[in-house]
Amino acid sequence: MHRTHDPAFWSGRRVLVTGHTGFKGSWLTCWLRDLGAEVYAVSLPPEAGATPLWDRLELDGVQDVRDDVAGTGWLAGAAAFRPEVVLHLAAQSLVSEGYRDPAGTFGTNVMGTVRVLSLVESLPDVRAALVVTTDKVYDVRQPTPFREGDFLGGKDPYSASKAAAELATHSWPDLTGRVVTARAGNVIGGGDFALNRIVPDIVRAWSTDETLVLRRPLAVRPWQHVVEPLLGYLLYAEDVAAGRDVPRALNFGPDAAQAVTVQALVEHAAERWRELRGPAAGGAWEVDPHPEMEETHDLTLDASRAQELLQWGNAWGWQEATSRTLEWYVRAADGEAPRALVLEQVADYVAIAGRAPQ
Template sequence: MAANRIDPAFWAGRRVFLTGHTGFKGSWLGIWLDMLGAQTTGYALPPERAEDMFAHLQLERALAGSLDHRIGDIGDFETLQEALRAARPEIVIHMAAQPLVRRSYREPLATFATNVMGTAHLLEAARHVPGIQAILLVTTDKCYENLEHELPYKEGDHLGGHDPYSASKAGSEIVGAAYRRSFLAEQGVMVATARAGNVIGGGDWSEDRLIPDAVRAWRDSETLVIRSPSATRPWQHVIEPLRGYLMLAEALCGAGGAAAAEAWNFGPQLDAVQPVRHVIEKMANRWGPMAAEMRGQGGEARWRAENELP
């Protein structure tokens, strides 16, 4: 990935199979692939909410010229395999996941089924589909064993996870490495994993995320309760990791693709690592104009730490 840019000529007419295309990052990536001229087959569950980006922007219709929109569960191996065979992709980008930490505590078995076995289903189906050049598995920076230190984790650090979500993503990484070494490398299919986290941007209405939670609370004239305002996070706008994913996919298909077939971290510069308080205060300062744009909806931008009295 020597050239720090995306090559539109590479993507023009390229057949891409994108799982999770109805999700937050998947919706953004579907739009970007359309702009690059790729022919994309999307495979995902329906959007959870009417305000989710894919539904709100009516992307099934807006991207109809470049996106074959397929509803399917990553846990349904036969349907997934049929969709892959029909798509005949050159590149597979796997973004379908159960991405929420707190939900993973409520639904641990479903989280492991989607994130670990879903990855295994995809790779098992893909190894029987000819013509695939590269597979990019999108995981998370939460896949590392949490040592509670401030230093950024490196790709060679130990995998782990105290919660079901993090552990399931570490499991997804292990599954990806096993399929790469056992089957796909010898078939000439390059497999890499992409690890990013704390991604923010328009169209994200997921539960238990800082900015969507703030908008919902202030829109409904409620006080936002924040668990750990002093905790620092490597915040990055959704466009940044997606740009990295596209560059990595290009590298996997290039002459030196084998060198890129490994795990990659995607994160911001160290000066973008800021506490939660920093982000929410910036948001609160801008809430007035935002509320005005929503035609008078919403009250004052109030928030407090979870351990503070109301």
């Protein structure tokens, strides 16, 4: 059986979350509040005109601080909160933006992590801190699937900045046993509105009956619903907090069979879109003959260590993850409350994961 999180661990727990207004952070913070955690959260103010998922969740009981994690202004308030668990998700998270603004990307992703590490160092009450990085931290000259012991690298600023965040975390003196890194692959799920990510691009195009343009239809990605790595993060943090003997870095990705091409995902999404919206609704796509961005192909993670050690794994395959994601957007567009949709999918996922064979 897969393991699921321990609600008693999270109830009343003081948790510092960075990046709470982002895609993953919104789902995570919604889930943590539902579990009864006390959350102190730090993110940037929203960009003008943006309506991120976070603003639509209407969560209460979150101390919602807006500041730059790479600066020092937020540290005293966070320290006064006396967190017991730290979940560091704040990042410049887009490959495309890394090319546009390398200095800003390194600033946020490296110095932001450094600030979090120095905060944790100063707070002995922090029992577990988890730094979220990515499958892109690996040197792509190695064969896939990547394992945790493989060399780190990064040919673009985003990937290199995340690899540097890994190095900072694992070289920081005196944090061993309290701070770990979680390397996750591409995730999909409702409420992601970032540019140049496939699912938000699908929803933007098809909601307005436009043709979706694919940059690299044959790129293979390890697709995973956002709830899946988030459950992994909760389990990992629980184990670190309990002092269990877990590695200092773990991959969180789907089984190799779930890594399929962008095109396969889009074809499945088009079917689901027509099921939800009617046979005549959108779903058109074409290939961009001149892709601008250099992107890594065939990224896959070997997540067997997380599977064995945390008893965590894939409960929803890529098709279920895609279906659930499109359903989320369609039901939200039809007026259902985003918070209820998030919590419904979290509950469905946890119920399935708890029954799934290991």
